[in-house]
Amino acid sequence: MTAINFINLIFNTVMFFVPNRKNEYVKKYLTLGSVPQYTHARKPQEVANMFVDDYLKHDGVFIIYLLAHNVSPVIAMEAVEALWEQYCQKQHINRFLNDIEDGIN
Secondary structure, eight states, rough: HHHHHHHHHHHHHHHHHHHHHHHHHHHHHHTTTOOHHHOSSHHHHHHHIIIIIIIHHHHHHHHHHHHHHHHHHHHHHHHHHHHHHHHTTSHHHHHHHHHHHHHHH
């Protein structure tokens, strides 16, 4: 049991200190949900990185991780969707997303 706990500790430490890992973790919930601004974005990776790095940061990713592992991945996905909608309400992000959508149309 101690070995399993140690492996879990190493995994969690790597997840929170490697930027790509935490971005991919949150991106998984963005793609699973029905988030139109994300799924139609021309550069979804760039938008997801901005969301994770500028809005969620380490604390937000940690809370999503706790929700997914202690409650349900569905609840974590709904939390990410709600946080994403709040993030898109910001003026500079809304402008950025509209510029991306204008480039698609």
